[in-house]
Amino acid sequence: VFSWTSIITAYTECGHAHDALTSYQCMLHDGFEPSPHTFLALFNACSRIPDLDQGRNLHAYACMKGSDSEVSVGNAIFRMYLECAAVVDAENFFASLPVRTLLSWNSMLSACVDQGQGKKALQWYTHMKSDGVEPSHYTFIILLKACGRLADLKQGGILHTDARKRGYASDGMVGSTLITMYGKSGAIVGAEDVFGELPHRDVVSWNAMLSAYVEQGFGEKALHLYRQMQEDGVELTQRTYVIVLRACANLGEKEEVRLLDGLAMKTVSYHIGQAIHADARKRDFLSGGFLHNTLVSMYGKCGAILEAEHLFKAIPHRDIVSWNAMLSAYTDHGDGKKALCLLIQMEKESMIPD
RNA sequence: AUCCGGCAUUGU
Numbered sequence: 001v002f003s004w005t006s007i008i009t010a011y012t013e014c015g016h017a018h019d020a021l022t023s024y025q026c027m028l029h030d031g032f033e034p035s036p037h038t039f040l041a042l043f044n045a046c047s048r049i050p051d052l053d054q055g056r057n058l059h060a061y062a063c064m065k066g067s068d069s070e071v072s073v074g075n076a077i078f079r080m081y082l083e084c085a086a087v088v089d090a091e092n093f094f095a096s097l098p099v100r101t102l103l104s105w106n107s108m109l110s111a112c113v114d115q116g117q118g119k120k121a122l123q124w125y126t127h128m129k130s131d132g133v134e135p136s137h138y139t140f141i142i143l144l145k146a147c148g149r150l151a152d153l154k155q156g157g158i159l160h161t162d163a164r165k166r167g168y169a170s171d172g173m174v175g176s177t178l179i180t181m182y183g184k185s186g187a188i189v190g191a192e193d194v195f196g197e198l199p200h201r202d203v204v205s206w207n208a209m210l211s212a213y214v215e216q217g218f219g220e221k222a223l224h225l226y227r228q229m230q231e232d233g234v235e236l237t238q239r240t241y242v243i244v245l246r247a248c249a250n251l252g253e254k255e256e257v258r259l260l261d262g263l264a265m266k267t268v269s270y271h272i273g274q275a276i277h278a279d280a281r282k283r284d285f286l287s288g289g290f291l292h293n294t295l296v297s298m299y300g301k302c303g304a305i306l307e308a309e310h311l312f313k314a315i316p317h318r319d320i321v322s323w324n325a326m327l328s329a330y331t332d333h334g335d336g337k338k339a340l341c342l343l344i345q346m347e348k349e350s351m352i353p354d
Numbered sequence: 355a356u357c358c359g360g361c362a363u364u365g366u
Contacts, residue, residue, distance in 0.1 A: 044357090072357095075357075076357085079357075079358090102358085103357070103358055104358085105358090106358040106359080107357080107358050108358095109358085110358060110359075111358095136358090136359090137359075138358055138359045139358090139359085140359090141358095141359040141360060142358080142359065144360090145359085145360075171360095172360080173359060173360045174359090174360075175360085176360040176361060177359080177360050177361090178360095179360090179361085180360075180361065202360095203361080204360055204361045205360085205361080206361085207360095207361040207362080208360075208361045209361090210361080211361060211362075212361095237361090237362095238362085239361060239362045240361090240362095241362095242361095242362045242363055243361080243362070243363095245363085246362090246363075290362075290363065291363080292363085293363045293364065294362085294363045294364090295363090296363090296364085297363070297364060298363095300364095319364095320364080320365090321363060321364045321365085322363090322364075323364080324364040324365050325363075325364040325365085326364090327364085327365080328364065328365065329364095354365080354366090
């Protein structure tokens with residue numbers, strides 16, 4: 001049994017979870033009965049695939065053998081349901097668990113948030129506290145993220161106070177989540193306060209602050225922060241550029257058109273955008289593709305249709321976002337004909353408009 | 355030791 005379990009674990013870890021389940025069949029065939037350890041490995045395999053049907057069968061079998069009373073196995077079953085996106089099953093199972101560890105609570109909460117069920121996560125949190133389980137900084141990050149998505153400033157503020165009391169508010173990761181939460185809730189001052197009080201800022205906290213400015217339409221402040229990042233010697237990332245280019249696009253939308261070489265352009269934003277584009281190139285952030293879509297959108301919003309077009313054509317793997325960005329560049333520009341042409345081309349390349 | 359955690363592009 002021990003060897004079979006090792007084989008199953010090994011297959012799962014190498015990303016061959018299907019083979020893990022096949023080995024289990026072989027193991028049964030040879031007359032071996034699964035131990036709790038085997039179940040652990042099997043549920044991990046089901047999570048990986050993910051295979052809900054097998055997971056359910058195994059769950060039933062584990063119950064029959066009494067293996068499900070083991071805390072670790074219980075957690076594995078629980079995670080299996082979560083990762084197979086069977087939230088209802090997960091919730092039912094979770095409610096029936098005799099021992100709920102902090103880790104299982106965090107898994108539950110995070111799965112709710114990932115699936116857009118932030119409210120549910122907050123409800124479960126009340127339950128968690130009444131169960132006498134104390135939240136960790138993981139818990140706060142998960143819940144604050146939920147508040148950000150819901151733009152629930154009230155709950156977010158309560159959690160912030162609570163996190164502060166427990167000494168979690170100065171944690172860098174909690175801090176970034178707080179900044180994002182305040183940013184998405186429109187409380188830019190709250191975001192700035194958290195950012196200003198962070199003892200150790202890393203790129204992510206800077207990016208979070210930058211993103212908060214952009215989302216709330218403070219393009220100039222964002223550009224200012226971008227400069228400050230460079231002065232402070234922060235190691236910029238590709239994401240930094242995604243965000244700061246969005247700031248340019250934002251400014252471009254607001255700027256009045258002016259004629260440049262006979263073309264209607266948002267000249268100021270356009271030049272800033274170009275400069276940032278050059279920065280990104282210098283830092284070799286243009287490969288990988290994630291900046292392409294943002295650049296197309298930015299140039300489009302600055303009135304630089306030709307550059308947007310040029311970049312669009314150079315994208316190796318155009319996804320739906322690339323097409324949408326190019327389409328809205330044309331329509332913003334009042335070029336309905338080209339937009340329609342693009343739509344036709346889209347269908348030719350068997351892209352389905354959403 | 356392992357499993358739960360932060361910032362990301364288009365349109366709506």
